[in-house]
Amino acid sequence: MTREQDYSGKELYVHNLFAAIAHHYDVMNMVMSAGMLRLWQRAFAGRTGLQPGGRALDVAAGTAELSLVLARQAGPTGQVTGIDFSAEMLEVGREKVDAIRARRGGDRMAPISLVEGNALSLPFADGTFDCAASGFALRNVKDIPKAISEMARVVKPGGRVVVLELSKPSNPLIREPYFLYFNHIVPILGWIIDPKTERKLRAYGWLPKSLIPLPSQKGLADIFRQAGLVDVGFQGLTAGVVSVHYGIKPS
Numbered sequence: 147m148t149r150e151q152d153y154s155g156k157e158l159y160v161h162n163l164f165a166a167i168a169h170h171y172d173v174m175n176m177v178m179s180a181g182m183l184r185l186w187q188r189a190f191a192g193r194t195g196l197q198p199g200g201r202a203l204d205v206a207a208g209t210a211e212l213s214l215v216l217a218r219q220a221g222p223t224g225q226v227t228g229i230d231f232s233a234e235m236l237e238v239g240r241e242k243v244d245a246i247r248a249r250r251g252g253d254r255m256a257p258i259s260l261v262e263g264n265a266l267s268l269p270f271a272d273g274t275f276d277c278a279a280s281g282f283a284l285r286n287v288k289d290i291p292k293a294i295s296e297m298a299r300v301v302k303p304g305g306r307v308v309v310l311e312l313s314k315p316s317n318p319l320i321r322e323p324y325f326l327y328f329n330h331i332v333p334i335l336g337w338i339i340d341p342k343t344e345r346k347l348r349a350y351g352w353l354p355k356s357l358i359p360l361p362s363q364k365g366l367a368d369i370f371r372q373a374g375l376v377d378v379g380f381q382g383l384t385a386g387v388v389s390v391h392y393g394i395k396p397s
């Protein structure tokens with residue numbers, strides 16, 4: 147269990163930011179990604195190696211977007227845990243999971259348990275999961291190598307670590323419009339969707355700043371290797387604006 151007073155600096159800012167935007171996070175995500183989110187999630191699913199009956203962890207799960215993807219893969223005999231330090235994001239996630247489970251076919255998913263905790267000190271034993279995944283969260287943690295090494299620690303030998311994250315495209319023809327979009331258009335979208343929160347927190351002004359500490363695709367692959375993972379690789383999506391990074395814990 148985490149509390150606001152457990153955080154300071156970047157963690158406290160990020161914690162409070164997601165508490166404030168939790169109620170419109172999913173809408174904003176869909177708008178910002180121009181509807182590409184489902185395609186990116188499908189590419190992510192192709193890398194998890196998760197089988198029916200498997201056990202998966204969604205780190206910094208937020209509103210349980212990737213937890214739901216993993217739960218469909220793991221099926222009713224599987225088990226998915228989502229962990230995040232924002233109680234508000236998890237609450238939106240719980241409501242969404244319950245609504246989806248109540249629909250026809252909802253019983254074909256693995257149960258999802260959403261728990262509060264920090265990505266940098268996962269409260270799970272070594273070798274617990276078949277897959278540890280994370281989506282659009284690495285930019286927000288204060289120590290990226292630690293987050294990856296924690297994910298590597300909690301997967302079983304032979305299990306996978308998979309991260310879906312924004313990337314900084316190397317092609318200048320894509321790079322210029324990419325930074326223009328995040329620096330100028332995204333904050334305007336934030337103002338349109340929730341002017342009150344945006345005025346108070348500049349939440350979507352944070353997004354381009356969060357890209358600064360994000361390593362390149364190759365740099366992130368090196369961090370995966372330093373965490374002891376093998377068969378490390380990445381797949382750029384939508385002209386490299388987003389990537390799926392993956393690696394396997396050696397047997």
Ligand SMILES: C[S@@+](CC[C@H](N)C(=O)[O-])C[C@H]1O[C@@H](n2cnc3c(N)ncnc32)[C@H](O)[C@@H]1O
Pocket residue numbers: 157160161164205206207208209210211212229230231232235263264265266280281282283286287288
């Ligand atoms: C951009 S959201 C991503 C949510 C979700 N994974 C998705 O794919 O939509 C980032 C999430 O990371 C969480 N987060 C950031 N730093 C964290 C940390 N150190 N421990 C746990 N959660 C963290 C935030 O609370 C937020 O829910």
